[in-house]
Amino acid sequence: MNLQYGSEWDEETGITDVLFQYGHDREDFISFDLKTMTLVAPKHYPTQRCITFLKKYLQNGKSTLQRIVSPPVSILQKTPSSSVVTCHATGFYPRGVMVMWTRGEQDIYEDVKYGETLPNHVGTFQMRSRLTVDPKEWDNNNT
Template identity: 45%
Template sequence: MFGCEWDDQTGETNAFDQHGYDGEDFVSLDLKELRYISPVQQGIPTVQKWNNEKSSLDYWKNYLSIECFDYLKKYVQYGKSSLEKTVSPQVSLLQKDPSSPVACHATGFYPIGVTINWQKNGQDHDEDVDLGGIVPNEDGTFQVMSTLNVKPEEWKKNKYECVVEHKSRTTKSVLTEDKIKTNYESLPIGIIIGAVAAVLLLVVIGVAGYCVYQKRKGFKPVSDSDDGSNSSTHTDPNA
């Protein structure tokens, strides 16, 4: 593993060239002393060999001291619009039914750093809270959900708030009945239409399959000895 690090705020830099074996440190380059070192006895023969290869040492000194940082700064500039892009989260309060827990769902935010917490009457509330992991969306943004496991009568007589803090902004959603969406209501219309279409397709396939089955069930093959129009042998009347 080799590379370089650059802090564009302080200007601090760091570079490294490290080798491992079986999950353990094996050999690494001391850039200041310009020599390889090993924390284990087994790496000494490799260290001795590489330290005698002056042309290789000079190459890594030049790459890790100059070239690597030139590339890094160039790529940071190329990706600056993406790296500095911020998209605010869309926050919704979701509930499956009137007696189920309430979930605070934040989605569509970028970059990934976000905190989502509950407050009760202005104070942080960590009890009866299940926090899910941050997961990616198809468009490159992220989403996260935190569920409040308290009875409706509890949050109706107290002031509960879901607080979502992101680089772009801080969003507070007060838990009230009029702000809650059911899971069905929160589904995109495209998903609902797709689900209905899928059910209709299954019904059509089922009916078609049943008809084919009934036809096959009533079909009786005609033996070679049978006469008449059901025979599988056809004669040209003009022959």
């Protein structure tokens, strides 16, 4: 990467301009416009070169970006008399998995707590959901 900086002065108008410009591989990369206090990319970079790089990176990462891994699920209960049941889903990809509790054919929304989705060290995700059940329902086998 190279940096160019300097000043320009128009003798006729008396206007001065300061230049801060960065380049890479002998091409302009970005400059700083002191008048507007903004970074400016050359026209060809966002419309051509950036798109070329983006397509290349998407093609190289296609197998990772488009993979889908279903989660193995475990149901845990600390003791047989515990009123809390935990569902642990792990090893899934992509991140957006929804854990739903059902009773028969009906979805359960009350007494459900969702943990945050956390990353695993192998590039997959995990989450937990807890359902609190009235102990009377356990006794009546209505769950």
